[in-house]
Amino acid sequence: MLPRSMRVILAALAALSLAALACAPDRRGAGARHAHYFGDVSPPRGQVFRYNNGAEPESWDPGLCSGQPDGRVARALFEGLAVPNPRTLQPEPGMAERWTVSDDGLVYTFRVRSGTTWSDGTPFTAEDFRWSWLRVLRPGSGARYASLLYPIRNAEAFHRGALADEAAVGVAAPDDTTLVVTLESPTPYFVFLTMFYTYCPVPRHVVERYGNRWTRPEHVVSNGAFILAAWRQGDRFEFVRNPRYWDAAHVRLERIVAYSVDDLNTSANLYKAGVIDWTTSGAFPSQFVPYLRAFRDYQHGLYQGTYFYSFNVSEPPLDNVWLRRALSLAVDREAIARDLLKGSRAPWGNLCPTGYPGYVHPPGHRFDPDSARACLARAGYPGGRGVPKLSLLFNTSEDHRRIAEAIQAMWRRELNVEVELSNQEWGSYLQATTALEYQIARRAWIGDYLDPNTFLSCFVTGDGNNRTGWSDAVYDRLVREAARTLDPARRLAILAEAEARLLDQAPIIPIYHYSTNDLVKPYVRGIWPTALDTHPLKHVWIDHDWRMRAAGAAANGAALGEAR
């Protein structure tokens, strides 16, 4: 028999756990499951959308922030001149109802909607754009993506402090509804750029009043489809519909909860339990992909990013182009994508990813062991004799290690070349690649806008993102020439020539094409896979009748996926 005090304690604990059970939210249980979907498929009550936004954002000031989680919050709150179509990402009128371009492609005139206001009722004018863009460009702004505004005349000089007069920067607001932007050179993708969050307007009256705390929920004022109702550090954002948004009539969601969950397993659990309706791309362990592929709520699309190995060409032996070519020809990309990545990524031999209308890719790097050995002999190392031991750097990650080990084995097998693997944590890895303190390094690039220039401009001489030491006059000239070319087809042809030149000189070797992998519940409408993984939330809504629709669609013999 237990002593009385102990019985009391045990009874209390039992009562506590029962109480906790009683407080448990109304779990819908196994009845809400469906064989074709991963986990619970009962929609939330009302027009409420819940998703995992990923890592805790560093900032959601649209002018200053960077990265996908930060960008998703900024895009929910703020809207630029144009907004992306949720399927194609092509620009549609946003805060600007229309725009015109001068014949020389240098002057863009945007007609800003009249009669619109910020979420606090303050009138919205074209001047808000001018002020916000100059704020990003001010040398002291610390904006991570300020260089995205460089196509604007004198923007770069102003940002670098070489030019002090802000009136010389090519943006003017002659009246409340007109914004005139003058560019350095014709930039056919400029309207596309204005959809990036760095180009979004910020409320001057709030920014000036609250300084760097202006984005707090108690202060922030926005102009997009949603306003920020609450934020808890490391936990969640809550957005509600902005009744003053110009297109509020077409926004169906009442509320959005964006959780900041960075653990991928936890994210998958929350989705399976029906706590969240969308994982966002990559927000579950990549090993799940082969299993999840069988479910209808798994969405897969090509993402505008390339995974590649980069050579430090500034010192021997990798200053030898034949050695670089040999190493690339000995990489079996198909095998990596098939066996290691289980088809979650596509093998890719080009720098620029796919998905640019009108862009014809030059032939990419391929796997050809015989040519690889021939190149190695031309490099002066017949049969791999005399190649010093090389070092391959990657940032610490199980996936990167597996790929590195596979490539290490391929080079040993095909070329008799030895590499040692070296992994460093993120900060040290960035330092090493930036300072060219490496021989071969794993790297990746994700495009900012839908144009090959977002990839090719990285590798011009001296660009901060080049990080290979590669400098090629032919390549630089081609990229510069494309920037001056008005004819769209001609411009893309020149860019393709530049990519061909880069692939021929091989300062980098492409390995795979990124893809988006997300889980989205069948009752969620308006989320499509897109090349930039951007999803304007104003188009999202919860379809409470999805089962009926699905049944109807099935009866009509139509594919289930077409409803969204």
Next chain:
Amino acid sequence: MTAYVVRRVLLMVPTLLAIATLTFFMMRLAPGGPFMAEREIPGPALEQLRRTYGLDRPLHEQYLRFLANAARGDFGPSYRYQGRPVSEIIAEGFVVSAELGGWALLVAVLLGVPIGVIAALRQNTAVDFGVMAAALAGVSVPNFVLGPALVLTLSLGLFWFPPALWEGPASRVLPVLTLATAYVAYVARLTRAGMLEVLRQDFIRTARAKGLPERTVVFKHGLRLGVLPVVSYLGPAAARIIMGSIVVESIFAIPGLGRYLVQGAFNRDYTLVLGVVLFYAAFLMVLNLLVDLAYTRLDPRVELS
């Protein structure tokens, strides 16, 4: 007594200073910096960021300025999270971690001590062996195994509790259980050992000889000394448990303090790391002092000097 406390508090100052100095310089030895990114920050923006945060000053100057501010409890702004002072990040995270840890600690004591006492009273019986085997298992199963196992069965299988997040009483159950289990087991083992030691002593025999009921002997006289090992263990354990478990907070997506130490170091968020380390150190020292004070209450033989 007061003099003792004052002396102990004063002794914390050089310790904290040493910890602050070591952390400060070790952080700076790590390659890279807070503003290094996969995508280059343009030169002028980078310079301005470094100026804003005082990183352009000589290192000794930065160090002295940091000490002067830290002495006032101001650790400066986080380098990573724009517009968020480190002290605010710590305060917000600590509230959550402390709640989680507080519950776990409570469960550890409320379950661990009785289990230990039962095992001691039934020494070398099936009850004792059974309880101690369970305790051994509890200590041995790491929480990164226990947590997902609990989620898989009780949440995704039986739908009793949410799988993660920190909202409502039900969301507390699984993380508290995950965090507490190892401590329950450890407290039970310590209590058992302490009780066995105490129950063999002369004053217990005297108490029994006086004709006191067994309950009084065990709980009034025995337990008081028997839990001493638990008390000295609880000081540092409480600091560890309350400051946040990175693993449990990550598995259950709890917005606590645990993650900021590790992520701060990866991000080279100098101010955040220094703030969390110093806060943790001070907290640990205060708890140790409290443990020593508690000793004098529980064991009349202990005197503070």
